[in-house]
Each structure stands twice: as structure tokens, then as C-alpha cells.
Amino acid sequence: MSLEDLMDTSRIKWINSPGPESDIVISSRVRLARNLNEVPFPHLLSERQANQIVDDVYSALKENPVFSKDIKLYKMNELTAEQKTMLTEMHFISMDLANSERGAVIINHDKTVSIMINEEDHLRIQVMLPGLQLEEALRQIDKIDDLLEEKLDFAFDEKIGYLTACPTNVGTGMRASVMMHLPALTMMEKIGQILSTISQVGLVVRGVYGEGSQAKGNLYQISNQITLGKSEEDIIQNVVSVARQILMSERKTRQNLSGETRLRLEDKILRSYGILTNAKLVTSQEAMSFISDVRLGVDMGIIKDLVPSVLNELFIMTGPAYIQEVSENATTPLERDIYRANFIRQKMQR
Amino acid sequence: MSLEDLMDTSRIKWINSPGPESDIVISSRVRLARNLNEVPFPHLLSERQANQIVDDVYSALKENPVFSKDIKLYKMNELTAEQKTMLTEMHFISMDLANSERGAVIINHDKTVSIMINEEDHLRIQVMLPGLQLEEALRQIDKIDDLLEEKLDFAFDEKIGYLTACPTNVGTGMRASVMMHLPALTMMEKIGQILSTISQVGLVVRGVYGEGSQAKGNLYQISNQITLGKSEEDIIQNVVSVARQILMSERKTRQNLSGETRLRLEDKILRSYGILTNAKLVTSQEAMSFISDVRLGVDMGIIKDLVPSVLNELFIMTGPAYIQEVSENATTPLERDIYRANFIRQKMQR
Numbered sequence: 265m266s267l268e269d270l271m272d273t274s275r276i277k278w279i280n281s282p283g284p285e286s287d288i289v290i291s292s293r294v295r296l297a298r299n300l301n302e303v304p305f306p307h308l309l310s311e312r313q314a315n316q317i318v319d320d321v322y323s324a325l326k327e328n329p330v331f332s333k334d335i336k337l338y339k340m341n342e343l344t345a346e347q348k349t350m351l352t353e354m355h356f357i358s359m360d361l362a363n364s365e366r367g368a369v370i371i372n373h374d375k376t377v378s379i380m381i382n383e384e385d386h387l388r389i390q391v392m393l394p395g396l397q398l399e400e401a402l403r404q405i406d407k408i409d410d411l412l413e414e415k416l417d418f419a420f421d422e423k424i425g426y427l428t429a430c431p432t433n434v435g436t437g438m439r440a441s442v443m444m445h446l447p448a449l450t451m452m453e454k455i456g457q458i459l460s461t462i463s464q465v466g467l468v469v470r471g472v473y474g475e476g477s478q479a480k481g482n483l484y485q486i487s488n489q490i491t492l493g494k495s496e497e498d499i500i501q502n503v504v505s506v507a508r509q510i511l512m513s514e515r516k517t518r519q520n521l522s523g524e525t526r527l528r529l530e531d532k533i534l535r536s537y538g539i540l541t542n543a544k545l546v547t548s549q550e551a552m553s554f555i556s557d558v559r560l561g562v563d564m565g566i567i568k569d570l571v572p573s574v575l576n577e578l579f580i581m582t583g584p585a586y587i588q589e590v591s592e593n594a595t596t597p598l599e600r601d602i603y604r605a606n607f608i609r610q611k612m613q614r
Numbered sequence: 615m616s617l618e619d620l621m622d623t624s625r626i627k628w629i630n631s632p633g634p635e636s637d638i639v640i641s642s643r644v645r646l647a648r649n650l651n652e653v654p655f656p657h658l659l660s661e662r663q664a665n666q667i668v669d670d671v672y673s674a675l676k677e678n679p680v681f682s683k684d685i686k687l688y689k690m691n692e693l694t695a696e697q698k699t700m701l702t703e704m705h706f707i708s709m710d711l712a713n714s715e716r717g718a719v720i721i722n723h724d725k726t727v728s729i730m731i732n733e734e735d736h737l738r739i740q741v742m743l744p745g746l747q748l749e750e751a752l753r754q755i756d757k758i759d760d761l762l763e764e765k766l767d768f769a770f771d772e773k774i775g776y777l778t779a780c781p782t783n784v785g786t787g788m789r790a791s792v793m794m795h796l797p798a799l800t801m802m803e804k805i806g807q808i809l810s811t812i813s814q815v816g817l818v819v820r821g822v823y824g825e826g827s828q829a830k831g832n833l834y835q836i837s838n839q840i841t842l843g844k845s846e847e848d849i850i851q852n853v854v855s856v857a858r859q860i861l862m863s864e865r866k867t868r869q870n871l872s873g874e875t876r877l878r879l880e881d882k883i884l885r886s887y888g889i890l891t892n893a894k895l896v897t898s899q900e901a902m903s904f905i906s907d908v909r910l911g912v913d914m915g916i917i918k919d920l921v922p923s924v925l926n927e928l929f930i931m932t933g934p935a936y937i938q939e940v941s942e943n944a945t946t947p948l949e950r951d952i953y954r955a956n957f958i959r960q961k962m963q964r
Contacts, residue, residue, distance in 0.1 A: 542888030545881040
């Protein structure tokens with residue numbers, strides 16, 4: 265199956281459109297876990313039942329004029345392992361879905377909506393927008409939820425709320441998260457303290473690629489842990505207010521850099537720029553780290569001839585699976601490092 | 615004392631003119647040790663006697679129409695410690711002369727000739743030319759030697775030859791050396807074997823900055839050890855023939871680089887180029903190493919928009935003492951690293 269449409273990052277809204285606070289908040293994401301009433305949870309489904317759910321969800325959307333011409337269905341058993349890994353790198357699907365033979369995902373035209381089917385729950389609806397706009401993401405996902413509920417009978421308990429395969433998702437079934445670029449807090453070793461503070465207010469932080477302090481590219485995802493006993497709005501407000509605090513802390517840390525510390529940071533940023541615009545070989549790990557530096561340089565006004573969206577793109581497009589998929593002739597890691605280096609050079613020279 | 619004239623590297627012939635094989639042989643140098651008859655060696659001189667020698671040598675040259683308008687005299691006791699260190703970095707004088715309160719040096723207009731006075735011997739005459747042209751350097755130095763001998767009475771023994779303060783220089787009093795840039799042999803770890811072979815034919819190799827395998831900038835100086843019992847021509851021929859062998863070996867090693875090894879080298883070269891053209895801070899050690907990479911890149915045709923002489927200049931002009939002298943306002947190592955980085959960027963952007 266060809267994934268050309270998905271791989272064209274110019275059509276991915278959260279990568280290419282600016283959003284509020286998008287110097288630090290790369291994207292906002294809300295997802296809802298939903299299950300069909302009186303149908304076994306995915307891990308207990310027969311193949312026939314699983315396929316039926318995919319068909320039902322797809323039909324429900326297809327029949328709606330808002331989505332009818334706008335969506336595409338991708339079935340996991342029609343994709344290669346590399347393609348599935350790429351879709352996780354691009355945040356379209358989870359690793360769990362990639363590993364599910366009966367899974368499928370429906371993605372809309374501007375890639376803001378992805379609906380995973382037969383992951384841990386029957387449906388995992390996701391809306392992803394650029395910058396800090398969780399409220400808008402919630403507004404949009406509520407519409408989709410309502411629209412699906414017209415056609416599908418969701419498992420819902422008046423006392424508990426939405427029922428889910430794992431009790432940690434029960435209630436709202438909602439997870440709200442923001443992806444933040446926090447290089448200054450990481451560099452000044454303030455990130456550890458923030459991570460531990462955050463867990464006390466019911467939120468979780470993890471590296472977008474790799475866990476905790478090892479976060480590659482200084483990208484962190486902050487999300488709610490609790491889905492039960494709070495309204496959707498309250499959960500969103502909690503994540504937004506913590507994100508704003510971290511955002512201000514990152515900005516302040518950047519502004520307060522002075523003297524030798526600032527100089528050494530500028531040097532690091534400019535060297536990373538020099539390497540990315542000249543190197544013949546770049547590994548994916550190096551790419552993440554250098555791109556993070558350059559992104560910070562752009563945001564701080566140290567590098568002036570690049571737009572931030574190029575770096576959002578590169579964060580995604582230099583991942584191992586994306587490069588493997590896009591570079592058809594590169595069969596060895598070394599060839600992929602060459603491809604990645606050329607790719608980055610071209611993107612940055614625009 | 616102002617050293618502006620010496621610091622203007624555009625007037626230094628061995629840096630700015632091309633010479634034979636100058637992709638690998640940076641410069642050729644011949645020096646003659648000479649002492650005045652019936653005058654004590656420098657370490658036994660009174661101050662008056664020492665000053666007299668400086669005057670005598672300077673007058674001898676001044677009276678000759680070839681040199682009269684062309685030479686300048688610099689006395690060590692009129693220079694700061696930093697200025698003297700800079701002159702050693704620039705190969706105009708030795709460390710021994712820098713440490714001698716009674717020393718002086720006479721340098722001609724295109725900086726091919728430098729005559730140290732009251733170093734270990736009364737006179738150390740040096741001719742330095744670009745590329746591999748020891749024979750030409752010998753021809754030129756013989757002229758200067760003859761010309762001085764018209765005015766000065768050199769200590770000479772019919773059996774032994776020229777008498778010198780240290781017996782290792784007795785005889786011809788000549789040392790012939792070439793400065794070679796050997797990055798490929800160094801990288802492929804072939805340099806150790808060459809060094810040990812060379813010592814068996816009476817030659818010495820040392821790093822131009824730093825000893826042996828630690829040679830900074832992959833610059834090596836190859837010179838004769840024996841001054842006695844061989845003619846000047848034979849000594850020169852020996853050094854030239856060994857230099858040619860090393861030269862061929864370096865060239866062959868560069869040509870034979872292939873596959874991943876070549877790719878990784880190209881990557882290293884291009885990264886060094888990217889760093890030098892972007893960095894905000896560069897230490898002198900880093901400069902030597904990156905400049906060596908870029909020089910190799912230019913010689914191998916990997917970097918096309920730079921002329922080799924710029925890199926010859928940078929090898930000299932990024933040394934700690936040169937930067938200290940030229941950057942009057944830079945008083946800390948950090949400030950000098952900033953100055954050096956700006957300096958390199960400007961030179962490379964021409």
C-alpha cells in the first residue's frame with residue numbers, strides 16, 4: 265500500500281501551520297477512547313468481528329458529508345513493518361496499533377484527525393493541532409465524537425462514564441497532551457525538577473522519542489494521567505495551565521542566558537547548523553539533536569534564514585522509518601545516513 | 615615595537631605563493647649556522663660584544679645593494695613575550711632566540727630570508743620557500759652566505775668545515791627541512807612506520823606544533839640530522855628524495871581511500887568546514903585540526919570555493935600568540951576564541 269499521501273508533510277497541518285506559542289509548543293493532541301456496546305474488547309474479538317468494526321466505523325464517517333470525501337482508511341495487515349513504524353514516528357498511530365494485525369486507522373485530509381480502530385479500545389479518536397490549542401482540539405474532537413455516536417452505540421455507564429479496556433482510561437476516556445520543545449530547561453538541568461513537580465498534579469511527562477531525561481531532540485510530551493472523576497474541560501485546563509507554566513519557564517530560561525553560557529549555546533547552535541548544512545552522513549540520533557539546536561537558534565533569532573516549520577518537518581522526516589520508506593534505494597544504515605544528510609541539506613537550503 | 619609588517623601574511627611568500635607539490639609540501643627551509651672567527655660563542659659573550667655582532671651583521675647586509683632597502687632588524691629585548699612567541703609560531707625565529715635577551719633577527723621584504731643573531735650560534739641564516747624547492751632555497755642561501763662572507767670572517771676549519779657552538783651542527787652547518795601536511799597517512803595510522811624508517815636514513819621527523827604522532831594540524835617537519843661528512847648538495851638530495859617518497863605515499867593513500875572510509879573522511883572534512891564557517895568560538899587546538907581537514911578537502915577537490923593559501927594563512931594566523939597580538943581588546947582566552955572564530959569566518963568567506 266502506498267503511503268505517499270501521508271508522507272507528504274506539506275499536507276500535515278500541525279507541522280506546517282503556525283499555532284499559538286508554537287515557538288515552544290509544537291503540537292496539541294486530544295484523544296478519546298471509545299468502545300462499542302455489547303461487543304467484546306479488541307483482544308477478545310474474532311477476526312470477523314474485528315473487520316466488522318473497521319467497516320462500521322469507516323461507513324459511519326463515509327456517510328457523513330463532513331468526512332465523506334476527506335478520509336482514507338489504512339489497514340495494518342496491508343502495511344509493511346517499516347511503514348507501520350513510520351506511522352508511529354509521524355504520530356498517526358501508536359505502537360500498539362502497529363502490532364495489531366486487525367488494526368486500522370482512518371486519517372483525514374489535513375491529517376488533524378486520526379481514528380485508530382482495534383487498538384486497545386475499539387476506537388481511539390485523535391485530533392492534533394499546531395501550537396497550544398487543546399481547547400480547540402477538544403471542540404473538534406467532541407464534534408467527531410457526536411457525529412460517530414449518531415451511527416455507533418458506545419459503551420457508556422451513567423455513573424462511571426465511557427467504558428474502556430484498561431481501567432486507567434475509564435470515565436472521560438480522554439487524554440490531552442502537548443508536545444513541547446524544551447532545550448533551555450534541558451540544558452540548564454532544570455527539567456528533572458519540573459518532571460517531578462508535574463507528577464504531583466496528576467500529569468505525566470515523557471520524551472517524545474525516548475524516555476525522561478534522555479528525550480531526543482529535547483521534545484517532551486505532557487499529558488494527563490487521570491481520566492475519571494473530572495470533566496473533560498477540567499482535564500484540559502489542568503494540562504494547559506501546566507503547559508503555560510513550563511512554557512514561561514523555558515522562555516525565561518532562554519532570556520536569562522547571558523555571558524559565557526549564552527555564548528557557548530550560540531556556538532553549539534551555529535555548529536549544529538554548520539554540520540547539518542554540510543555533513544555527508546547524519547544518523548537519526550544526531551539529526552534529532554542538531555535539529556533541536558537549530559530550532560532553538562531560529563526561535564532565539566540566532567539563525568534568521570529558516571522558518572520553524574522546516575524544522576518541524578525535519579523532526580519527523582529524519583526518523584529511521586521515514587527515511588527508510590522515502591529512500592527506496594538505501595538498503596544499509598550507511599546509505600540511509602547519506603540519504604538523511606542530503607535530505608536535510610536540501611530542506612535547509614530552500 | 616610594532617610588528618605589523620611581519621603580521622601581514624599577504625606579504626609572506628611561503629604562505630601566499632604556490633610552489634612545486636604545494637598540495638602536500640607547505641614549505642621548504644634551509645638554514646646555515648655560522649660563527650665569527652675569534653669571537654666567543656653567544657653564551658659566552660659580553661653584552662657589548664653581543665650588540666657589536668648585531669650591528670656588524672646588520673651593516674654587512676645594509677651595505678649590499680641587494681638587501682639595503684629590503685631588510686628590517688628586530689631586537690628581542692624590544693619585543694614583548696607575546697610578540698616573541700608569535701614570531702616562533704610564524705617560523706621567523708626559534709624558541710631559543712625568543713629566550714635570548716641579546717638576540718635579534720633580520721627579515722627581508724618577502725619574508726623568505728630571516729637571519730637570527732646570537733641564537734646558539736652567532737648567525738642562523740634561514741631561507742624559506744613555498745612547496746618543495748630545497749635546491750632553490752640552497753641556491754639562494756649560498757648567495758647570502760657568500761655576500762656575508764665578503765664582510766664577515768666566519769670560523770672555518772679546512773678539515774672540519776664551519777665551526778658551531780654545538781658539535782651536531784659542525785661541518786656544513788646546514789639543516790634542510792620540509793613542512794609536510796600528512797593527514798591521510800596520519801588518519802590511516804601509517805605515520806608511525808614512516809617516522810621510524812626515516813630515522814634510519816639519518817633524518818628526523820617532528821610535529822611542527824607538538825611532537826610526533828600528536829602533531830597538531832597533521833603538519834610534520836622532516837629534516838637532516840647529520841651536518842658533517844656530507845656535501846650540502848648530498849644532504850639536500852637526501853631530504854628531497856625522502857620527502858618525495860612520503861609525498862607519493864600520502865597521495866597514494868588519499869587516492870586509495872574508497873567506500874565507507876572515504877565517505878567518513880568526506881563527512882569529517884565537510885563538518886569541519888561547516889563548523890569553521892559557522893562557529894562562534896574556536897580554540898587554537900580545534901582550529902589546527904579543522905583547518906587541516908579543510909585543507910585536505912581543498913586538495914582532494916571536495917571543497918571547491920577556497921584557495922589553499924587561505925588555509926596556509928589560517929594555520930599561522932590562528933595560533934594563540936598571533937591571535938593575542940592581533941586582537942588587542944581580547945584579554946581572556948574566551949575573548950580570543952571569539953576573535954579567532956570571527957577571523958576564520960571572515961577569511962573563509964572571501
